[in-house]
Amino acid sequence: EAGVTQFPSHSVIEKGQTVTLRCDPISGHDNLYWYRRVMGKEIKFLLHFVKESKQDESGMPNNRFLAERTGGTYSTLKVQPAELEDSGVYFCASSQVRVSGNTIYFGEGSWLTVV
Amino acid sequence: QKEVEQDPGPLSVPEGAIVSLNCTYSNSAFQYFMWYRQYSRKGPELLMYTYSSGNKEDGRFTAQVDKSSKYISLFIRDSQPSDSATYLCAMSAQGNNRLAFGKGNQVVVIP
Numbered sequence: 001e002a003g004v005t006q007f008p009s010h011s012v013i014e015k016g017q018t019v020t021l022r023c024d025p026i027s028g029h030d031n032l033y034w035y036r037r038v039m040g041k042e043i044k045f046l047l048h049f050v051k052e053s054k055q056d057e058s059g060m061p062n063n064r065f066l067a068e069r070t071g072g073t074y075s076t077l078k079v080q081p082a083e084l085e086d087s088g089v090y091f092c093a094s095s096q097v098r099v100s101g102n103t104i105y106f107g108e109g110s111w112l113t114v115v
Numbered sequence: 116q117k118e119v120e121q122d123p124g125p126l127s128v129p130e131g132a133i134v135s136l137n138c139t140y141s142n143s144a145f146q147y148f149m150w151y152r153q154y155s156r157k158g159p160e161l162l163m164y165t166y167s168s169g170n171k172e173d174g175r176f177t178a179q180v181d182k183s184s185k186y187i188s189l190f191i192r193d194s195q196p197s198d199s200a201t202y203l204c205a206m207s208a209q210g211n212n213r214l215a216f217g218k219g220n221q222v223v224v225i226p
Contacts, residue, residue: 004158031212042119043159043203043216056212091158104214106151106158 004107012113018080021110025094038088121217134191138204145206153201194224
């Protein structure tokens with residue numbers, strides 16, 4: 001069974017450009033999460049989808065970030081326009097059931113560098 | 116005050132030594148406590164999971180949770196070079212899907 005897949009694995013863009021990150025969760029997982037880690041900080045929650053609905057987006061830093069999960073399958077996270085402080089690694093995770101951390105599987109991350 | 120504190124200092128130990136890691140937290144609503152292992156350029160991988168207070172053992176790994184002190188620990192016995200990784204504590208509250216992470220400890224086991 002394939003794990004959580006993220007694309008691209010690495011991206012270097014200029015300040016002001018747009019980047020779209022994609023996440024394919026484990027098949028059958030209704031819950032999809034986005035987290036990110038910026039330099040020197042801990043991994044932080046961004047948002048949570050249940051199927052195609054945003055369950056909790058309280059961690060989204062500002063309105064330059066837009067997450068979608070059309071059809072309840074894969075998800076995209078768009079950063080527009082990108083700023084230098086957006087550099088970091090963006091993790092997607094998925095789970096079959098809600099709550100309890102033992103069911104959450106992480107992808108390898110999308111490493112974003114804004115120059 | 117941060118929700119989860121984990122002293123991010125690196126740790127180097129000789130092969131066979133016991134590795135001791137810990138985190139403190141401030142949110143008394145946390146009920147689920149996890150330790151993740153992360154290899155370089157990889158995603159976090161769940162290593163240990165504990166619900167509420169108590170100890171849990173899995174092979175060479177032992178996780179302890181003391182809710183009264185808001186303190187969790189991970190012990191790795193007979194450490195191996197393959198244990199070299201970053202170890203992250205994480206926790207969540209009942210009914211809440213967010214994981215709150217510590218900064219992580221980079222552990223290097225020297226052969």
